[in-house]
Amino acid sequence: MGLKQQMKQTLGMTMTPQLQQAIKILQMSVTELQQEVTDALVDNPTLEEGPDQMETDSSVSNIGAAGEGEDSKNPGENTSPKDQITEGGDDFDWQSYIEQSSGNREYLPTTKNFNPDELPNFEQILSRPGTLYDHLLWQLRLVVNDEKEFEIAEEIIGNLNEDGYLVVLVEELEQKCKVDRAEIEAVLYRIQRFDPPGVAARNLKECLMIQAEQLEYHDDIVDLIENHLGELETKNYNAIAKKMEMELEDVIEMCKIVHQMEPKPGRVFNNAEPSYVVPDIYIVHSGGKFSVVLNEDGIPRLKVSKTYQDQLNSGALKGEAKAYVREKLKGAVWLMRSIYQRQRTIYRVTESILHRQMDFFEKGPQHLKPMVLRDIAEELELHESTISRVTTNKFVHTPHGIYELKYFFNSAISRGDGESDLASESVKQKIKELISSENTKKPLSDQAITAALKESNINIARRTVAKYREALGILPSSKRKKYF
Numbered sequence: 001m002g003l004k005q006q007m008k009q010t011l012g013m014t015m016t017p018q019l020q021q022a023i024k025i026l027q028m029s030v031t032e033l034q035q036e037v038t039d040a041l042v043d044n045p046t047l048e049e050g051p052d053q054m055e056t057d058s059s060v061s062n063i064g065a066a067g068e069g070e071d072s073k074n075p076g077e078n079t080s081p082k083d084q085i086t087e088g089g090d091d092f093d094w095q096s097y098i099e100q101s102s103g104n105r106e107y108l109p110t111t112k113n114f115n116p117d118e119l120p121n122f123e124q125i126l127s128r129p130g131t132l133y134d135h136l137l138w139q140l141r142l143v144v145n146d147e148k149e150f151e152i153a154e155e156i157i158g159n160l161n162e163d164g165y166l167v168v169l170v171e172e173l174e175q176k177c178k179v180d181r182a183e184i185e186a187v188l189y190r191i192q193r194f195d196p197p198g199v200a201a202r203n204l205k206e207c208l209m210i211q212a213e214q215l216e217y218h219d220d221i222v223d224l225i226e227n228h229l230g231e232l233e234t235k236n237y238n239a240i241a242k243k244m245e246m247e248l249e250d251v252i253e254m255c256k257i258v259h260q261m262e263p264k265p266g267r268v269f270n271n272a273e274p275s276y277v278v279p280d281i282y283i284v285h286s287g288g289k290f291s292v293v294l295n296e297d298g299i300p301r302l303k304v305s306k307t308y309q310d311q312l313n314s315g316a317l318k319g320e321a322k323a324y325v326r327e328k329l330k331g332a333v334w335l336m337r338s339i340y341q342r343q344r345t346i347y348r349v350t351e352s353i354l355h356r357q358m359d360f361f362e363k364g365p366q367h368l369k370p371m372v373l374r375d376i377a378e379e380l381e382l383h384e385s386t387i388s389r390v391t392t393n394k395f396v397h398t399p400h401g402i403y404e405l406k407y408f409f410n411s412a413i414s415r416g417d418g419e420s421d422l423a424s425e426s427v428k429q430k431i432k433e434l435i436s437s438e439n440t441k442k443p444l445s446d447q448a449i450t451a452a453l454k455e456s457n458i459n460i461a462r463r464t465v466a467k468y469r470e471a472l473g474i475l476p477s478s479k480r481k482k483y484f
Helices: 017-027 030-043 094-102 132-143 147-157 170-177 181-191 204-214 219-227 229-233 237-244 248-259 265-269 306-314 319-356 358-363 373-380 384-391 424-436 446-455 462-471
Strands: 047-050 281-286 289-294 301-304 395-398 401-404
Touching: 017 319, 017 384, 030 047, 030 301, 030 319, 047 319, 132 147, 132 181, 132 265, 147 170, 147 181, 170 181, 204 219, 204 229, 219 229, 219 237, 219 248, 229 237, 237 248, 281 319, 289 319, 301 306, 301 319, 306 319, 319 358, 319 373, 319 384, 373 384, 424 446, 424 462, 446 462
Parallel strands: 281 395
Antiparallel strands: 047 301, 281 289, 395 401
């Protein structure tokens, strides 16, 4: 079978660089957009930063404004011939082109032209707490003088996880430090007696045994930890009492002591930084109604440099310089168009969510309604993929907290007797409420929760209740039960 050439005619859609840029910007969060605009101001000499106040100059990109008919199934899909930059001729009217690209835009409220007193205030005091590594190293310097021992101890401390447990094998430490096992074990024993108690343990049992030793508990406590940790975890106190040949009341008293120990010694030093979310949009309750406000704090307003426009139109630039400036102007205008298209699309999607989920904003998460991407896509005449891009990694500040836009899209849980369907998130909230109000000594089983929901005319299977409970991070009833 030989090779041969053949011609084939096919239809396909090629994504232009401009369309790719528009889609990329649409997917960005507000912090990513801030960085993109900052980078563009550095890389593109034809872009300039305009003043924050509202401008009448059409060469300023009024982010958050867009022309009628600019929406399409995908960003940048319906670009008219006027928007294509002509490649020939020195007399191309850049000013007219920019006016056509940025003029005739509708007003959208943003944080730059909205009353700041009506926006939520954020007061954050950031500090760097001491780490477990620093705390142990400080103790190590106080008690260890031998250089080799210090090296081994530093290697051990460097291999503790955030809970304070040793996460490497002793054999690995032997190879790394080039010493025998006895030396490693001796240094490890010494570190395990540092503060906090139980640090550098290799498992939960060793951690609790170290604490029991340091606190000088009696032998029954040590026996409980050494031989009955499984029953202790499942709170099977009757089995422990039977095996230890003790009264149940005495076993419960010992279990109280063990429960007061710290299973994660490094928890107090866990300096995992909280994840601060910058909302892309605010929903503000003012004057008896809800308003959608775009967040543009930190995003510079852009305008095209008039100097470069004049140089290009006057014929002052020639050859490579002319081609370079023309390309940069083209990129500047497309960036401005992509940004305002992004802002307007986010605004319209959020406004549609606000209208559809008004009960949520007025009454809370329990009143969230079922909604899918197709509902918004059909209403706004956009493609579902565009709605997906808009709602991914975009956050909205509401009177009830900060939520990702995807939070408002939930599957429907059917209800009988002609009642309206419930969103799955609302059912999760009801499960959470039932568990929070239960008797901790007789916690509700999944079957009991199913029966309680059925009384509220919510008919779901027990396995669905278990799935929602696990999604909420709530333990099963056997592990929620409290004896004391």
